[in-house]
Amino acid sequence: MAIITLTTDFGIADEYVGVMKGVILGIHPEAAIVDITHHILPQDLYHAAYTIKSSYAYFPTGTVHIIVVDPGVGSPRSIIGLEKQGHFFLAPDNGVLSLLYDDVDTSSFVQVNNSRYFLKSVSRTFHGRDIFAPVGAHLSLGARLADVGDAIERSQLVYLDMVEPVRSGNEITGHIISIDRFGNLISNIGEQLFADSCRENNYQGIEIRLGKIKIRGLSQSYASRSGGKPLAIIGSRGTIEIAVNKGSAQKTIKAEKGNRITVKICN
Amino acid sequence: MAIITLTTDFGIADEYVGVMKGVILGIHPEAAIVDITHHILPQDLYHAAYTIKSSYAYFPTGTVHIIVVDPGVGSPRSIIGLEKQGHFFLAPDNGVLSLLYDDVDTSSFVQVNNSRYFLKSVSRTFHGRDIFAPVGAHLSLGARLADVGDAIERSQLVYLDMVEPVRSGNEITGHIISIDRFGNLISNIGEQLFADSCRENNYQGIEIRLGKIKIRGLSQSYASRSGGKPLAIIGSRGTIEIAVNKGSAQKTIKAEKGNRITVKICN
Amino acid sequence: MAIITLTTDFGIADEYVGVMKGVILGIHPEAAIVDITHHILPQDLYHAAYTIKSSYAYFPTGTVHIIVVDPGVGSPRSIIGLEKQGHFFLAPDNGVLSLLYDDVDTSSFVQVNNSRYFLKSVSRTFHGRDIFAPVGAHLSLGARLADVGDAIERSQLVYLDMVEPVRSGNEITGHIISIDRFGNLISNIGEQLFADSCRENNYQGIEIRLGKIKIRGLSQSYASRSGGKPLAIIGSRGTIEIAVNKGSAQKTIKAEKGNRITVKICN
Numbered sequence: 001m002a003i004i005t006l007t008t009d010f011g012i013a014d015e016y017v018g019v020m021k022g023v024i025l026g027i028h029p030e031a032a033i034v035d036i037t038h039h040i041l042p043q044d045l046y047h048a049a050y051t052i053k054s055s056y057a058y059f060p061t062g063t064v065h066i067i068v069v070d071p072g073v074g075s076p077r078s079i080i081g082l083e084k085q086g087h088f089f090l091a092p093d094n095g096v097l098s099l100l101y102d103d104v105d106t107s108s109f110v111q112v113n114n115s116r117y118f119l120k121s122v123s124r125t126f127h128g129r130d131i132f133a134p135v136g137a138h139l140s141l142g143a144r145l146a147d148v149g150d151a152i153e154r155s156q157l158v159y160l161d162m163v164e165p166v167r168s169g170n171e172i173t174g175h176i177i178s179i180d181r182f183g184n185l186i187s188n189i190g191e192q193l194f195a196d197s198c199r200e201n202n203y204q205g206i207e208i209r210l211g212k213i214k215i216r217g218l219s220q221s222y223a224s225r226s227g228g229k230p231l232a233i234i235g236s237r238g239t240i241e242i243a244v245n246k247g248s249a250q251k252t253i254k255a256e257k258g259n260r261i262t263v264k265i266c267n
Numbered sequence: 268m269a270i271i272t273l274t275t276d277f278g279i280a281d282e283y284v285g286v287m288k289g290v291i292l293g294i295h296p297e298a299a300i301v302d303i304t305h306h307i308l309p310q311d312l313y314h315a316a317y318t319i320k321s322s323y324a325y326f327p328t329g330t331v332h333i334i335v336v337d338p339g340v341g342s343p344r345s346i347i348g349l350e351k352q353g354h355f356f357l358a359p360d361n362g363v364l365s366l367l368y369d370d371v372d373t374s375s376f377v378q379v380n381n382s383r384y385f386l387k388s389v390s391r392t393f394h395g396r397d398i399f400a401p402v403g404a405h406l407s408l409g410a411r412l413a414d415v416g417d418a419i420e421r422s423q424l425v426y427l428d429m430v431e432p433v434r435s436g437n438e439i440t441g442h443i444i445s446i447d448r449f450g451n452l453i454s455n456i457g458e459q460l461f462a463d464s465c466r467e468n469n470y471q472g473i474e475i476r477l478g479k480i481k482i483r484g485l486s487q488s489y490a491s492r493s494g495g496k497p498l499a500i501i502g503s504r505g506t507i508e509i510a511v512n513k514g515s516a517q518k519t520i521k522a523e524k525g526n527r528i529t530v531k532i533c534n
Numbered sequence: 535m536a537i538i539t540l541t542t543d544f545g546i547a548d549e550y551v552g553v554m555k556g557v558i559l560g561i562h563p564e565a566a567i568v569d570i571t572h573h574i575l576p577q578d579l580y581h582a583a584y585t586i587k588s589s590y591a592y593f594p595t596g597t598v599h600i601i602v603v604d605p606g607v608g609s610p611r612s613i614i615g616l617e618k619q620g621h622f623f624l625a626p627d628n629g630v631l632s633l634l635y636d637d638v639d640t641s642s643f644v645q646v647n648n649s650r651y652f653l654k655s656v657s658r659t660f661h662g663r664d665i666f667a668p669v670g671a672h673l674s675l676g677a678r679l680a681d682v683g684d685a686i687e688r689s690q691l692v693y694l695d696m697v698e699p700v701r702s703g704n705e706i707t708g709h710i711i712s713i714d715r716f717g718n719l720i721s722n723i724g725e726q727l728f729a730d731s732c733r734e735n736n737y738q739g740i741e742i743r744l745g746k747i748k749i750r751g752l753s754q755s756y757a758s759r760s761g762g763k764p765l766a767i768i769g770s771r772g773t774i775e776i777a778v779n780k781g782s783a784q785k786t787i788k789a790e791k792g793n794r795i796t797v798k799i800c801n
Contacts, residue, residue, distance in 0.1 A: 003289075003292055003296075005285065005289070007285075009715075010715060011714075011715035012279075012546075012569070012571060012572075012573060013571055013573035013714075013715060014571065014585075014712075014714045014715055015570050015571055015585050015588055015589045016714075016770070017569075018539065018541075018568055018569055018570035018571060018589055019570075019588075019589050019592045021568045022537075022539070022568065022589065022592040022593035022594075022597070023592050025537055025566060025568070025593070025594065026592070026593065026594040029537075029566070029594070032292060032296070034285055034288045034289065034292070035279070035284075035285055036282050036285035036286075037279060037280055037281065037282055037285060038279075039279060039280035042715065042716055043780055051281075051282050054282055054286075055282045055285055055286050055289065058286045058289040058290050058293070058396065059289035059292070059293065060289075060292065060293040060296070063289070071756065071757065071779070071780050072755070072756075072757045073755065073756060073757075074754060074755025074756060074757065074758075074767075075755040075756075075757035075758065077757075123768070123769070123770050123772075124753075124754060124755055124767055124768060124769075125755075125756065125767060125768075125769050125770050125775070125777075126769075126770035129592065129770065178281075180278075180280075180281045180283075181276075181277060181278035181280060181281055181309065182309055184392075219391075220341060220391060221339070221340065221341025221342040221391055221392075222338065222339075222340060222341060222342075222392065223338065223339045223340075223341065223342035223344075224341075224342065233341075233391055233392060234390070234391060234392075235390070235391075235392050235393075236283070236390050236392050236393035236396065238390075241392065243392075245338070246310055246338050270556075270559055270563075272552065272556070279546075299559060299563070301552055301555045301556065301559070302546070302551075302552055303549050303552035303553075304546060304547055304548065304549055304552060305546075306546060306547035318548075318549045321549055321553075322549045322552055322553050322556065325553045325556040325557050325560070325663065326556035326559070326560065327556075327559065327560040327563070330556070445548075447545075447547075447548045447550075448543075448544060448545035448547060448548055448576065449576055486658075487608060487658060488606070488607065488608025488609040488658055488659075489605065489606075489607060489608060489609075489659065490605065490606045490607075490608065490609035490611075491608075491609065500608075500658055500659060501657070501658060501659075502657070502658075502659050502660075503550075503657050503659050503660035503663065505657075508659070510659075512605070513577055513605050
């Protein structure tokens with residue numbers, strides 16, 4: 001059992017993803033390769049960072065996660081290898097992994113630079129094929145991070161400039177960070193930020209504001225509110241999500257990624 | 268050998284499908300997971316019902332088919348487990364499986380409710396990850412339907428309100444039920460409905476009407492009619508399909524799903 | 535280890551690809567199936583021909599490559615089996631494989647016609663399912679090309695009418711043959727066409743023209759030119775590619791497939 005996941009902004013119309021899989025299987029024929037998504041918005045590091053953060057823990061330990069959202073390909077940017085909770089990650093050092101850096105041992109970071117694990121010829125534009133795929137395949141075969149690169153200090157790494165949700169008094173302010181195929185608006189406000197306050201009444205006392213929309217209480221299912229009215233619910237990432245049953249909250253509310261959302265908690 | 272197929276309306280831009288695969292492989296590392304499609308139109312139960320009906324029999328027996336088109340997720344709707352012809356199916360009880368209910372033993376239905384087979388924490392919005400994936404993985408490992416749920420009566424199940432094709436005299440009336448990437452218009456009028464009548468002349472005597480279009484006879488291949496003229500052919504589902512060689516019947520005829528199609532058979 | 539790749543124009547919204555995989559796994563349960571792409575533009579033989587040419591060599595030898603871009607399905611067009619450099623290819627005889635015909639032994643071509651390897655019932659519209667999938671699965675299990683068809687002369691095959699790049703004096707004229715998800719404009723002008731001339735100065739002396747755009751020198755990475763200015767680089771296929779760092783050359787230049795590109799080499 002060896003699983004390799006792929007998260008890229010390559011789309012699936014071009015041959016890029018298939019070619020990466022060919023390289024992986026040439027090195028490790030028994031690897032199970034899972035696409036997390038190839039539809040990261042081109043070069044959208046935030047989108048990729050939230051996607052891998054929301055996904056990796058559902059795979060078994062030992063999985064190798066390859067993230068290639070890499071506008072700096074071919075420039076002197078580094079490639080990072082990271083071990084966290086038994087999972088392995090490979091990504092450009094552009095911040096795309098930085099949401100995972102909490103609670104990680106300093107010794108768990110390497111700069112991938114051992115060209116013995118690369119394809120013989122490395123192009124200027126496609127390190128997914130020439131570096132990430134072969135290094136990931138070797139990690140899934142048992143190579144250690146220390147084999148594929150040298151230790152690097154955490155302080156040398158690039159971090160994304162994140163705006164984390166803020167709680168001030170009885171109000172939490174966050175943002176819409178993702179909109180899914182159903183038009184569900186996914187915020188970065190996790191249940192743990194307000195669980196101390198409202199759990200006794202099953203969150204019926206909280207009040208959510210998004211633009212001109214005000215929603216009272218959290219719903220127990222999408223189907224529990226009808227008539228095209230927006231509802232708030234704790235979504236699959238464990239954060240507050242705004243949805244419209246059998247409709248699209250994105251269209252109904254005309255919301256966008258980055259919009260501010262506030263939660264007034266029980267006091 | 269254990270195959271699990273996935274049919275959902277999740278799309279592939281979000282992480283949802285990848286996460287389901289992570290859960291499955293965590294339980295059954297050797298499973299081969301096949302995407303039938305994740306592009307069911309959001310919450311379109313008919314689309315999903317025809318897709319799984321047209322697909323499952325091409326997989327080997329023992330395959331577990333997971334269908335998650337589930338607008339009622341989190342509400343008290345049931346999840347159904349079904350065995351038919353050696354295939355296993357898991358889907359919400361919203362009718363999406365109901366095209367398969369003919370010729371099925373009453374004992375073949377269960378209501379999936381044994382939470383021992385679920386993820387420990389079940390969200391309100393993503394039973395694909397929390398229930399369908401782990402239950403499907405366990406079925407593919409050899410769990411029996413009776414292990415994952417209690418028997419349920421067929422009469423308690425939800426059925427889609429289908430309009431089946433009708434033969435009246437020498438005329439059959441059906442509908443366009445699907446339009447594929449090529450713009451082929453796929454009807455629900457199967458060959459068996461008119462095979463008694465026209466086979467001797469290879470169906471050259473039948474006449475098909477769709478909107479203002481009239482087509483005489485069935486073609487033997489897409490390429491057998493040129494010049495952008497619509498043709499009728501027995502398509503890959505065994506039903507009458509309207510196509511335009513090297514073009515799109517959808518665009519040429521401006522047809523839509525649900526349009527009525529009639530076949531005047533040889534008499 | 536047995537890998538089967540799929541390159542089609544089926545898209546992934548319909549059930550067609552999933553059904554092909556079901557047929558393959560029914561015959562060869564251990565096969566690893568890799569999608570190269572299913573987003574070949576409908577019936578675009580050139581697109582498919584360049585895609586498979588750019589991809590196959592990254593897979594291990596022994597891989598079976600199935601290409602189904604097949605507007606002539608059901609007509610008397612042949613299906614070709616080809617062995618090249620230890621790889622196996624199955625495709626309609628419509629030219630889609632013809633970029634691979636150089637340097638191939640005459641004995642390496644067969645016309646696939648042994649219906650013992652087909653599904654029992656062959657439809658008029660979906661040979662991907664009924665012929666390509668089962669024949670490919672049997673090849674991956676060890677059947678030889680001679681088992682699945684009869685030898686065919688190369689001179690009987692259909693070739694695409696390709697316009698290869700031309701070098702005249704110190705100028706090379708080629709075309710944009712592909713545009714990827716990032717808007718990168720991929721030409722058919724390979725490095726080997728000008729490597730004799732400019733390598734000593736790392737290609738800084740060459741001059742590229744595309745429409746009204748003139749670019750001097752080749753960049754070493756996408757990131758090496760900023761401000762939305764088009765750059766030229768040797769891309770992942772080993773050919774000249776026009777790109778805009780963190781932008782889309784397609785949009786910036788308003789270029790299209792088929793546009794002429796010229797390279798003035800060092801003299």
